[in-house]
Structures are given as structure tokens and as C-alpha cells.
Amino acid sequence: MAVFVQKFGGTSVGDPQRIARCAARVKQRVDEGHRVVVVVSAMGHATDELIELAGRVTARPSRRELDMLMATGEQVSVALVAMALEKIGVAATSLTGGQAGILTDGNHGRALISEVSRARLDEELGFGRVPVVCGFQGVSRSGEITTLGRGGSDTTAVALASALKVAETGGCCEIFTDVDGVYTADPRLVPTASKLARISYEEMLELALLGAQVMHPRAVLFGERYGVPIHVRHSQRPDEGTMICRETPEMEQMMVVGAALKRDLGRVSLRRIPNNPGVQGMLFDAVAKAGILVDDIVQTEFGEIASISFTVDHGDLADVKIAASQVLDRVGTGELAIEIGLAKISVVGTGMKTHVGVASRMFTALGDAGIPIHNITTSEIKISCILGKEHAERALAIAHEAFGLDRLAAGTAAAGAAAR
Amino acid sequence: MAVFVQKFGGTSVGDPQRIARCAARVKQRVDEGHRVVVVVSAMGHATDELIELAGRVTARPSRRELDMLMATGEQVSVALVAMALEKIGVAATSLTGGQAGILTDGNHGRALISEVSRARLDEELGFGRVPVVCGFQGVSRSGEITTLGRGGSDTTAVALASALKVAETGGCCEIFTDVDGVYTADPRLVPTASKLARISYEEMLELALLGAQVMHPRAVLFGERYGVPIHVRHSQRPDEGTMICRETPEMEQMMVVGAALKRDLGRVSLRRIPNNPGVQGMLFDAVAKAGILVDDIVQTEFGEIASISFTVDHGDLADVKIAASQVLDRVGTGELAIEIGLAKISVVGTGMKTHVGVASRMFTALGDAGIPIHNITTSEIKISCILGKEHAERALAIAHEAFGLDRLAAGTAAAGAAAR
Numbered sequence: 001m002a003v004f005v006q007k008f009g010g011t012s013v014g015d016p017q018r019i020a021r022c023a024a025r026v027k028q029r030v031d032e033g034h035r036v037v038v039v040v041s042a043m044g045h046a047t048d049e050l051i052e053l054a055g056r057v058t059a060r061p062s063r064r065e066l067d068m069l070m071a072t073g074e075q076v077s078v079a080l081v082a083m084a085l086e087k088i089g090v091a092a093t094s095l096t097g098g099q100a101g102i103l104t105d106g107n108h109g110r111a112l113i114s115e116v117s118r119a120r121l122d123e124e125l126g127f128g129r130v131p132v133v134c135g136f137q138g139v140s141r142s143g144e145i146t147t148l149g150r151g152g153s154d155t156t157a158v159a160l161a162s163a164l165k166v167a168e169t170g171g172c173c174e175i176f177t178d179v180d181g182v183y184t185a186d187p188r189l190v191p192t193a194s195k196l197a198r199i200s201y202e203e204m205l206e207l208a209l210l211g212a213q214v215m216h217p218r219a220v221l222f223g224e225r226y227g228v229p230i231h232v233r234h235s236q237r238p239d240e241g242t243m244i245c246r247e248t249p250e251m252e253q254m255m256v257v258g259a260a261l262k263r264d265l266g267r268v269s270l271r272r273i274p275n276n277p278g279v280q281g282m283l284f285d286a287v288a289k290a291g292i293l294v295d296d297i298v299q300t301e302f303g304e305i306a307s308i309s310f311t312v313d314h315g316d317l318a319d320v321k322i323a324a325s326q327v328l329d330r331v332g333t334g335e336l337a338i339e340i341g342l343a344k345i346s347v348v349g350t351g352m353k354t355h356v357g358v359a360s361r362m363f364t365a366l367g368d369a370g371i372p373i374h375n376i377t378t379s380e381i382k383i384s385c386i387l388g389k390e391h392a393e394r395a396l397a398i399a400h401e402a403f404g405l406d407r408l409a410a411g412t413a414a415a416g417a418a419a420r
Numbered sequence: 421m422a423v424f425v426q427k428f429g430g431t432s433v434g435d436p437q438r439i440a441r442c443a444a445r446v447k448q449r450v451d452e453g454h455r456v457v458v459v460v461s462a463m464g465h466a467t468d469e470l471i472e473l474a475g476r477v478t479a480r481p482s483r484r485e486l487d488m489l490m491a492t493g494e495q496v497s498v499a500l501v502a503m504a505l506e507k508i509g510v511a512a513t514s515l516t517g518g519q520a521g522i523l524t525d526g527n528h529g530r531a532l533i534s535e536v537s538r539a540r541l542d543e544e545l546g547f548g549r550v551p552v553v554c555g556f557q558g559v560s561r562s563g564e565i566t567t568l569g570r571g572g573s574d575t576t577a578v579a580l581a582s583a584l585k586v587a588e589t590g591g592c593c594e595i596f597t598d599v600d601g602v603y604t605a606d607p608r609l610v611p612t613a614s615k616l617a618r619i620s621y622e623e624m625l626e627l628a629l630l631g632a633q634v635m636h637p638r639a640v641l642f643g644e645r646y647g648v649p650i651h652v653r654h655s656q657r658p659d660e661g662t663m664i665c666r667e668t669p670e671m672e673q674m675m676v677v678g679a680a681l682k683r684d685l686g687r688v689s690l691r692r693i694p695n696n697p698g699v700q701g702m703l704f705d706a707v708a709k710a711g712i713l714v715d716d717i718v719q720t721e722f723g724e725i726a727s728i729s730f731t732v733d734h735g736d737l738a739d740v741k742i743a744a745s746q747v748l749d750r751v752g753t754g755e756l757a758i759e760i761g762l763a764k765i766s767v768v769g770t771g772m773k774t775h776v777g778v779a780s781r782m783f784t785a786l787g788d789a790g791i792p793i794h795n796i797t798t799s800e801i802k803i804s805c806i807l808g809k810e811h812a813e814r815a816l817a818i819a820h821e822a823f824g825l826d827r828l829a830a831g832t833a834a835a836g837a838a839a840r
Contacts, residue, residue: 016476050496056436057500058507065506068514069499072492076470079489080477086485087478094488099563143519 002171003125003164004029007039007135007157011178012235013077014044016084021236023084025176026130030090034171035125037164038092038132039157040081042073063108067137067147071096074134074153082132092130095120098139100131101163102156106140110149113138113156116163133160151216158219162226172229172243179214180234181241182207184405185259190397192406196257197240200247203257206348206382210260220244247350255358256349256403261396263389264314265295265342267374268324273334275306282330283308286323292316295344296377296384309375311386314340342374343392346384347399359383365402371395422591423545423584424449427459427555427577431598432655433497434464436504441656443504445596446550450510454591455545457584458512458552459577460501462493483528487557487567491516494554494573502552511549515540518559520551521583522576526560530569533558533576536583553580571636578639582646592649592663599634600654601661602627604825605679610817612826616677617660620667623677626768626802630680640664667770675778676769676823681816683809684734685715685762687794688744693754695726702750703728706743712736715764716797716804729795731806734760762794763812766804767819779803785822791815 006029008022022040029036050069054061061069078094085092101117124131135153140146148155154175161173182204185193199207201224208217214232223230223244233241251257273279280299287294295311312320317338328334345366352358359376362383366373371394375386387395400406426449428442442460449456470489474481481489498514505512521537544551555573560566568575574595581593602624605613619627621644628637634652643650643664653661671677693699700719707714715731732740737758748754765786772778779796782803786793791814795806807815820826 016473019477053436053496053500054503057439058503060507061503062506065499065502065514068502069496072495075492075495076473076489079485080473082485082488083474083478083481086482087480094485096565145516 001033001035001169003035003037003166003169004171005037005039005157005161005164005166005173006176007153007174008041008081008176008235009153009178010041010044010047012176013040013081016080019080019084022081022176023088023090025235026085027088027090030130036130037121037125037160038081038130039135039153039160040074040077040132041135041153043077046073046076064144067108067145070147071134071137071145074136078132078134085130085132090130091128092132093124094132095134097134097137097156098143098145100133100160102138102159104138104140104146104148106142106144106146108144108146111138111140111146113148113159116159118163121160121164151218154216154219155222158222158226158228158230161228162222167227167229172231173223174231174233175215176233176235177214178235179232180237180239181232182212182214182244182258184257184408185396185400186261189261189393190259190400190406193400194405194408196242198243198245198248198251199257200251200350201244202247202350202381203348204244206346206379207258207260210262210344210346210348210382210384212260215244252351252354254349255351255355256347256405257351258348259396259400259403259405260346260348261392262295262344262346263392265311265344265386266314266317267309267311267339267342267386268317268320269307269309269337269339270324270328271307271335271337272305273308273328273331275301275304279306279331280308283324283327286327287320290319290323292320292323296375296386298375298377311342311344311375341389342386343389344384344386345392345395345399346382347403348382349403350381352381352383361402362399365398366395369394369398371398421453421455421589423455423457423586423589424591425457425459425577425581425584425586425593426596427573427594428461428501428596428655429573429598430461430464430467432596433460433501436500439500439504442501442596443508443510445655446505447508447510450550456550457541457545457580458501458550459555459573459580460494460497460552461555461573463497466493466496484564487528487565490567491554491557491565494556498552498554505550505552511547512552513544513549514552515554517554517557517576518563518565520553520580522558522579524558524560524566524568526562526564526566528564528566531558531560531566533568533579536579538583541580541584571638574636574639575642578642578646578648578650581648582642587647587649592651593643594651594653595635596653596655597634598655599652600657600659601652602632602634602664602678604677604828605816605820606681609681609813610679610820610826613820614825614828616662618663618665618668618671619677620671620770621664622667622770622801623768624664626799627678627680630682630764630766630768630802630804632680635664671770673771674769675771675775676767676825677771678768679816679820679823679825680766680768681812682715682764682766683812685731685764685806686734686737687729687731687759687762687806688737688740689727689729689757689759690744690748691727691755691757692725693728693748693751695721695724699726699751700728703744703747706747707740710739710743712740712743716795716806718795718797731762731764731795761809762806763809764804764806765812765815765819766802767823768802770801772801772803781822782819785818786815789814789818791818
């Protein structure tokens with residue numbers, strides 16, 4: 001008897017009809033003879049509506065009170081999903097995060113899960129019942145309701161799957177979403193993209209960080225740490241999705257499993273600044289304090305003079321400009337340049353570790369197509385090129401083709417990437 | 421330093437503006453140097469909306485899952501009220517029923533409070549914070565969320581006031597509502613009605629059972645049992661309301677403190693039935709199983725033949741007819757008569773215990789006005805007359821006047837009744 005954790009997102013439980021479909025999905029697993037734990041998010045726009053309501057009461061709600069408020073969103077969902085299950089004859093028990101044994105560090109608004117006590121889940125499963133657990137929340141040791149912040153519901157699902165040792169039972173963590181798996185590239189942009197049957201945690205993590213919306217990096221990291229197999233699949237379609245799992249030898253056969261595109265980047269350059277160790281810290285400290293997420297950073301130096309370039313989302317450029325100007329004022333020398341209209345193309349694959357010539361193949365393909373590259377950054381399993389946004393979609397297709405991703409049999413690829 | 425429990429109903433916290441006004445009310449008590457615990461209901465129509473949502477998922481939600489769902493209504497309110505308090509500089513902590521130490525018997529949908537553990541409240545009060553507690557809910561010993569059913573939020577407030585021994589500190593339980601106190605009669609019907617300064621638990625209980633909406637009988641009973649002074653007052657006006665407290669000798673000076681009207685009653689009569697001990701049990705068991713609340717019961721007997729009459733709300737007549745017909749079938753003899761268009765006028769007062777001639781004064785007054793009385797029922801502190809609804813409002817005014825309630829100085833009456 002395998003144990004499955006099934007997670008349904010906010011869209012999947014957006015109204016009573018969709019909730020009924022989720023319930024049918026759960027029943028299917030139960031009817032197969034498996035044990036199931038369900039994790040759900042707040043319905044559709046419930047979370048946004050609660051935030052809006054708080055905004056009408058005060059401009060600065062405390063994080064503790066926001067948690068108290070937000071936690072009701074998932075509580076409504078679990079009650080309704082449990083009702084829907086009982087309606088079709090599946091015994092179910094809704095549980096708040098705290099009731100389900102999810103203990104957190106008590107950091108309101110962005111709590112980390114410190115422990116999962118599986119006693120209550122085991123009790124419900126032992127009675128043949130389906131526990132339906134609030135995603136995104138837990139309680140601190142002192143009983144305070146805390147939310148987990150971004151990616152919280154996926155993280156709840158993976159944490160419960162880990163505590164229940166689903167892999168040992170032959171089960172996995174199923175993440176039901178509105179895409180049917182992880183693709184070699186966004187199929188809306190690259191029609192020859194195919195769905196990957198498997199992908200490693202490491203690759204999925206890179207792709208998630210590069211903008212693939214399919215799963216939050218935090219949940220992928222959690223899965224990697226505890227070895228939880230994660231099956232990403234469509235909530236309304238029966239097809240197999242993509243299994244996120246540990247790297248296998250066959251995965252290394254493929255140099256690259258996916259190509260990704262991130263649009264609307266701007267590049268900020270501080271040129272001719274003093275090349276001393278304190279400058280970078282000062283700069284990125286100022287940027288971080290402004291709440292801005294920095295993409296790639298490139299530094300070049302010429303003796304005592306250096307230049308630093310980094311990319312950020314277009315929307316953050318105005319704030320970055322202020323922060324960077326203040327740093328230049330303190331440094332006393334140098335100039336600030338801002339470029340807009342950039343995009344980033346990346347290819348990802350654990351196979352890069354053992355294959356040579358990956359970077360050159362990408363540069364050659366882009367060069368042959370006459371596309372200029374502004375910046376290059378690499379990690380152990382990723383190569384990214386910054387280029388003009390007018391070339392973005394063509395460059396994505398070229399990179400996708402250059403690594404043979406357009407010639408994979410659909411849905412049978414051993415590994416791959418870039419969520420639709 | 422007195423301790424006050426302040427309870428705000430659903431209308432009082434219906435939107436962010438009203439919530440701000442409640443917060444100001446709390447701040448006033450805090451600024452006076454008192455300690456305050458706040459109890460709130462779900463916002464306006466939140467509870468109805470949740471029930472409607474459940475109805476779209478299943479026709480028969482389990483009581484446990486309904487509790488899980490409904491409990492979110494109060495949780496939203498407490499978070500928002502705590503935010504509103506912090507906004508105006510009052511330190512506050514929202515608490516679920518369970519966090520506030522309210523333990524119940526675990527009976528979902530209509531739980532009874534079995535214990536109040538005041539540790540958390542004392543801790544928050546000790547830190548100079550205002551605990552804002554979810555009304556209407558608690559947790560069972562096993563941590564299950566349970567709602568208290570009708571009158572639940574008032575009951576929560578009185579229970580907390582009892583646990584905190586507010587009377588000993590010089591404080592009380594303040595019930596803020598949309599009426600400004602308890603009146604000698606409904607002022608919309610009897611313009612000469614005046615607000616009572618004080619009323620005994622017993623009198624308030626009778627009036628609540630006779631249809632006064634101002635407080636739920638259950639909370640009044642709880643207050644009586646534990647001697648919690650309850651101050652019913654308007655949430656948006658500063659005036660003193662009505663204090664519900666133990667009977668005092670001066671209260672006995674007044675024969676009657678209030679007159680009440682209950683409309684739209686129907687009378688069901690079973691005539692010429694066998695006068696044997698089992699019949700009444702059979703009849704009212706059948707009526708109770710149909711979920712119908714019976715008003716007054718009158719039985720008359722002539723040797724081996726009896727007649728039983730009782731009144732119910734118009735809306736219940738169809739169901740009563742079915743239940744009563746089945747009983748007649750089993751009894752094998754007798755006939756069923758249904759009358760509609762009746763109303764009930766009552767006068768209430770603990771003074772009746774020590775005064776004579778109360779009933780005769782009421783009958784004489786109604787008789788002089790030419791109003792026929794169909795039925796009469798009395799309790800130790802109440803006299804009720806069933807009469808045609810066409811006479812109802814005039815009879816109310818006549819009864820009100822007959823006991824001198826129209827000559828009380830407004831707001832200074834020592835005791836009295838009939839909520840507006």
C-alpha cells in the first residue's frame with residue numbers, strides 16, 4: 001500500500017466544480033488501494049482578497065496578524081475539499097497546519113518548517129481516512145499560527161511526503177497544477193518543445209530560478225534534501241507529468257535538458273569604480289535593502305579600476321538607480337549606465353558536468369544566427385546569455401535546437417526542462 | 421484596575437470603518453486605565469456566505485467540517501480588529517478560541533464550554549496587551565475546532581468574563597450591539613417605552629425567550645450561574661445601556677419591568693382525545709422530532725376526555741399538522757384544529773413573586789379595551805395572553821400602560837424589559 005501526498009493549488013480549488021474534480025482525483029488513488037494525504041492552497045483569489053481587506057484596515061499590518069488572517073484562506077479550502085470527498089464516499093478529515101503536526105520556527109510571514117510530527121496523519125490514515133491539510137501554514141512551539149511565505153503550499157506537500165517516507169512505500173508527492181509537466185522549453189514559444197518524463201532536482205531548481213513557474217525552488221530544494229520524488233502533473237488531465245527525482249546515470253547522457261527565457265531585464269553598470277574589496281558589498285547591500293532581486297553579476301577589472309554589471313527586472317530599475325547613485329556618491333568616483341530591453345536565454349543540464357563544448361556549441365549557434373551576446377554567466381549546470389529582447393524568442397528556439405531538444409520523442413525524454 | 425470583556429457583534433465589525441469605531445471604543449477603556457479583553461463575531465454576512473459556499477459543495481456537510489469552515493469567519497474578524505487596535509497605538513493580540521483557552525465538550529456545531537483556561541489571557545494582559553478573541557468557538561480536548569452554536573459569541577464573552585472574575589475587579593462584560601439597551605417594550609411599537617438601567621438575569625431570560633433579540637438566553641443563563649454583570653449597550657453611542665445583574669430588593673418594588681409581543685403564532689388543538697398519561701409524551705415527542713419549537717401549552721380535561729392546545733410559529737404549522745395527524749391516527753380518536761393569525765402579549769417581572777393581583781390587572785385592562793383573550797399561561801415571573809393578531813399592538817400598549825411602564829423616567833428605571 002503506497003502513500004501519496006497530493007497537492008492542489010489555488011486555481012484547482014477555485015470553485016465548487018473544480019473542488020469536485022480534485023476530489024474525484026483523490027478518489028481514484030484511494031480506489032487503487034493507496035493511502036492519500038491531500039494538501040490544498042487557498043481558493044483562487046482568496047489570499048489577494050484577504051490582503052486587500054487588511055489594507056483597508058491598516059497600511060502596516062503586523063506580520064503576526066497577517067498570518068492569523070491569511071491562514072483562514074487554506075482553512076476554508078480544506079473544509080470544502082473534505083466535504084467534497086465525503087460527498088463521493090471518501091472518508092476525509094480536514095486539518096489545519098498545526099493539527100497536521102507542522103511545526104515552524106515561528107517567524108511570521110516566512111516561517112521555516114522545523115519539524116513534522118506525523119502522529120495525527122498516521123492516526124487518520126490508520127482509520128482509512130484521507131487527511132486534507134492546509135498548505136502554506138504551521139504553528140510555532142508556542143501555538144502561534146505562522147505562514148510559510150512564497151512557495152509554502154508546495155513546501156508543505158513535500159515536507160509531509162518526506163515525513164511519511166512516501167518513497168519507501170512506492171508512492172510520491174504529486175503536485176497538481178495547470179500545466180501538464182516540465183517541458184524542454186515553453187511550448188507557447190517553441191512549438192517543438194517536448195514534455196520531460198524525468199528531471200533532476202538540480203536541473204529543476206535552476207529552471208525554477210530562471211523563471212519556470214511550475215514549482216517553487218524552495219519546495220524543490222526540500223525535495224532534493226530529503227529525496228522525495230515529486231510528480232508534477234495537470235490537475236484536470238489524466239496523463240503522466242514529469243517526475244522530479246535524483247540524478248541517474250542515464251540523465252548524464254543528455255548535455256542539456258531544457259532552455260529557458262527570462263524577459264524584460266535591464267542592465268545596470270557601474271564603470272570606472274575603485275577596485276577595492278568593500279565596493280561590491282556596499283553596492284549589493286544597498287540594492288538588497290531596496291528589496292531588489294539581482295540576476296546575474298559580471299565584474300571586470302583593469303588594475304585599480306573595475307566595472308560591475310548586473311541585471312534586474314525592468315520594474316526595479318528606478319529603485320536600483322537611486323541605490324546605485326548613492327553608492328557612487330560614497331565611493332566618490334565612477335559612472336552609472338543603465339540599459340533596458342534585454343532578455344536572458346539559458347540552457348540547463350547536469351550533463352554539462354561531464355560533457356565538454358557545451359558553451360561553445362551555444363555561442364556558435366547564436367553567432368551563426370547573427371545574434372550578439374552582451375553578457376555570459378555560467379554555473380556548473382547552466383549557461384546564460386544576456387541579449388537584446390528583439391532576438392529573445394529566436395535565440396530560445398536556436399538554443400533549443402542546438403542541443404537537439406527539438407528531436408526528442410514527446411513525453412519520453414529521459415530528462416529535460418523549462419516549464420510551460 | 422478593572423477588567424472588562426467587550427463583545428462586538430457581526431454588524432459592529434461589518435466593514436473596516438465599523439471595525440475602526442470598535443477599536444476606538446476599546447481604546448477608550450484602555451485609556452481609562454482598565455484591562456480589556458475583546459470578543460468578536462464574524463463580519464456581517466460572512467457566516468451566511470460560508471454556509472452558502474458549503475451548500476454548493478454538498479447538501480449534507482458533516483458538522484465537523486462545517487465547524488472547520490465557520491471558524492474562519494471569526495478568525496478573519498479578530499485579525500482585523502487587532503490590526504485596527506495596533507493602528508491607533510493599542511497593543512493587541514488576536515487569538516482563536518483554542519488559543520484563548522476555551523475548551524469545549526467536542527460536540528460539533530453546538531459545543532458546550534467545559535472549561536476556560538485563563539493562562540494565555542493573563543499573559544497577554546500582563547504584557548499590557550489586549551487579547552482579541554474569536555467568539556462562537558473553542559477546541560475540544562483533542563484539539564478539534566468546535567463552534568458553540570446559536571448565541572455562541574455572547575456566551576464566549578460571558579464565559580471569559582466569568583473566568584477573569586471581572587465582577588471582583590469592578591469591571592463587567594460589555595455586550596455592544598445595535599440597540600442601546602433593554603426597554604420596557606419595543607419603542608418602535610410603544611413610543612412611551614423607556615430604557616431600563618437594570619434588569620435581573622431571570623427577567624432578561626424570560627424576555628429573551630419571549631423574543632427580545634438583544635441577548636441570547638444561553639449567555640444570560642451563563643451570566644446568572646456565575647454572577648457576571650452584563651452591560652448591554654450601543655456600539656456606536658456613548659450612553660449607558662442596561663445592566664443585567666442579580667435581583668436586588670429594590671427590583672421587587674416593580675411588579676412588572678417589561679411587556680413583550682410575539683407575532684405570527686398559530687394554535688394547534690387536539691380535541692376530544694383520550695385523557696391518558698402517554699398522549700402528551702407521544703404528541704410532543706413527535707413535534708420535537710420534527711424540529712419544531714413549541715410555545716405555550718394548555719391542557720383542559722373533562723373526565724376521560726382531554727383537549728391539548730399549543731402555539732407555534734406560523735412557519736412551522738405545516739410540519740406540526742403532519743406530526744399531530746400521525747399521533748391522532750395512533751390514538752385512534754379525536755380531532756385536529758388549526759387556528760392562524762394569533763399573537764402573544766406577555767408581561768415580565770420578578771416583582772410578581774411578592775405582589776398579588778398582577779394577572780387580574782392585565783385581564784381587566786385588556787377586557788376594558790374589548791380585546792378577547794384566547795389562552796393564558798403563566799410562570800412565576802411572567803403572564804402571557806394569546807390573542808388575535810389584529811389586537812396585538814394595541815394590547816401591548818395597554819399592558820405596558822396598565823403596569824405604569826409608560827410613566828418611568830427614561831433611562832432611570834430600576835428594572836424593566838423587552839428589547840427594542
